[in-house]
Each structure stands twice: as structure tokens, then as C-alpha cells.
Amino acid sequence: MTYCVAMCLDDGLVFLSDSRTNAGVDAISTFRKMTVFEQAGDRVMVLLTAGNLAISQSVRQYLMEGREQRSLWEARDMFEAATLVGDAIRAVHRRDAESLKGFGIDFNISMIFGGQIKGERPRLFQMYSAGNFIEATQENCYFQIGEAKYGKPILDRVLTPQMPLDEAAKCALISMDSTLKSNVSVGLPLDLLVYGVDELAVSRFVTVDENNAYFKMIRKAWGQRLRQVFDEVRDPVWDASVSAEHPLRMSGGTHGSVPLYAVKPTGTGKGN
Incomplete structure (x- = not known):
């Protein structure tokens, strides 16, 4: 390759x-x-x-x-x-x-x-x-x-x-x-x-x-700066009641009419 x-x-x-x-x-x-x-x-x-x-x-x-x-x-x-x-x-x-x-x-x-x-x-x-x-x-x-x-x-x-x-x-x-x-x-x-x-x-x-000083600097600086930018990006906010500038709101278990995950029912049937 x-x-x-x-x-x-x-x-x-x-x-x-x-x-x-x-x-x-x-x-x-x-x-x-x-x-x-x-x-x-x-x-x-x-x-x-x-x-x-x-x-x-x-x-x-x-x-x-x-x-x-x-x-x-x-x-x-x-x-x-x-x-x-x-x-x-x-x-x-x-x-x-x-x-x-x-x-x-x-x-x-x-x-x-x-x-x-x-x-x-x-x-x-x-x-x-x-x-x-x-x-x-x-x-x-x-x-x-x-x-x-x-x-x-x-x-x-x-x-x-x-x-x-x-x-x-x-x-x-x-x-x-x-x-x-x-x-x-x-x-x-x-x-x-x-x-x-x-x-x-x-x-x-x-x-x-591997001994080239400029390329060694690039490898180190680019990795450090990527990590720095990653750390500066805010984590998602899931609680819709909390004010956030860029919220990632909880949407529940469906998207439109398409189920995204199954939830086991609780409660009423025989054997429950």
C-alpha cells in the first residue's frame, strides 16, 4: 500500500x-x-x-x-x-x-x-x-x-x-x-x-x-491541537429542561413512526 x-x-x-x-x-x-x-x-x-x-x-x-x-x-x-x-x-x-x-x-x-x-x-x-x-x-x-x-x-x-x-x-x-x-x-x-x-x-x-525536525514538530503539534480543539467542543446536553446554546434534545424511543428501540412493557399481564 x-x-x-x-x-x-x-x-x-x-x-x-x-x-x-x-x-x-x-x-x-x-x-x-x-x-x-x-x-x-x-x-x-x-x-x-x-x-x-x-x-x-x-x-x-x-x-x-x-x-x-x-x-x-x-x-x-x-x-x-x-x-x-x-x-x-x-x-x-x-x-x-x-x-x-x-x-x-x-x-x-x-x-x-x-x-x-x-x-x-x-x-x-x-x-x-x-x-x-x-x-x-x-x-x-x-x-x-x-x-x-x-x-x-x-x-x-x-x-x-x-x-x-x-x-x-x-x-x-x-x-x-x-x-x-x-x-x-x-x-x-x-x-x-x-x-x-x-x-x-x-x-x-x-x-x-523519522529524524526530520519539521515533520516531528508537525506530528506533535497537530496531535496536540486536535486534542485541544476536541476538549473545547462542548459535551451534548440531554435534559431538555436545561438551557443550552446548542442542545441535543432527548427524542424518546421513536423517530416519527419508526421504532428505534424496544421497551419491555411493565405491569398488567398474567405472569408479570
Whole structure:
């Protein structure tokens, strides 16, 4: 399992990935999920992968070498580059899907691909196993792949396209920390890349391990502040006779005509 998140903002792009590919009592593997394609002054493209590791490595090799197709270095714009990623996925599918099926293994891969080629704005795409893709918009400015559910709430509540890049990087790291807290199949180290519009070179990249002071601060501060906010929220007030600013009133045992629970009758019958 893995968790990757990427954001397309007014000021640029943010990419974050973990590096755990397997988890168990005695089986934990670490492989990098982020691949960077950089030709300084002309293009920077980033690929994040989740799913079958062998499939994703094959796709990455096709893209680097341009086997059976043009390479990413030749793409004229990011849409064409995303199309080449889709073509590479289909090429690996043609080669491997039937063999994998014979071993009971699904052709399972998902990717996030984004970057900027000189002459156009930064763009971000989510790629699927069929080689098709969708693009991030102002209304939906981020993508997740892998174990996405734990890190999604902070993104939905906080992230906007107007957010500064460093603040967005903080949001991504909190999203990752929430995932690490709840799922052992996602693990350190992390790869974080922040790219500003028209930089056309990688200037902000870091590998985050358990000794990274900033990430340690985030883990501690976020947990403490969540607990603080939880403690500040008032407990429910059940007694309707007591004045409360936000009462949670007792409604009895039915909701409309639908019984919510059964109450044993007392009293009158023989044998009671």
C-alpha cells in the first residue's frame, strides 16, 4: 500500500509520496514512489505511482527510454506528455496483463503525473489502469492515490488553489501524518517536491525520515491541537429542561413512526 498526494495551485505544484510497498510483521519493503523528469530551463515533470510495483517500474522505464513511442523529453506540452504516460501504461498492459491474469494478479496501477513544459502553465493529471486520465481544475485542485481516505479531510477543509506553496506543503504533510497514524501500510521516508510556476528546475526537494525536525514538530503539534480543539467542543446536553446554546434534545424511543428501540412493557399481564 502507499499514499501519494499532489496539488495544482495558482503558484505551482506540490507532490508528496511515501515509500512503503509492503507491510507485515516481518515484511516491510521500501521503494521510492516519486520519479522526477527534469531538463532545466525547458521542463520539469513528476510521476507518483501506486499499485503493483513491477507494473509501475515498467511504465517508468518506457517513459524514460521512449520504447515503442516518443519519450517525455520530446512532448510538446503537458497534455501530450500525459498521453504518452497513458500509452506506456497500455504498452505494459499488452505485454503483461494476460500473464498476470494467469497467476491471479490484476493489472493494478494508478498514477499522478504533473509538471510544466516551457510555454504553458503547470498542469496535473490522474492516470488510471486503462491509460486514460483526468486533469486537476480550480474546483478540484488535488489528487490522491493509494490509501487516500485518512488524509482527505484536511485537504477538503483547508486547501484552496490560492494557498501559498509552503502552506500547501504543510497541508500535504499533515495529510500524510494522518495517514501514517491510521495505517501501518504507509510509511517513512517521504519524498516532498515543491515547484513554483515558471521555475523550470527543481529547487525544493527533500526526503523526510523519522529524524526530520519539521515533520516531528508537525506530528506533535497537530496531535496536540486536535486534542485541544476536541476538549473545547462542548459535551451534548440531554435534559431538555436545561438551557443550552446548542442542545441535543432527548427524542424518546421513536423517530416519527419508526421504532428505534424496544421497551419491555411493565405491569398488567398474567405472569408479570
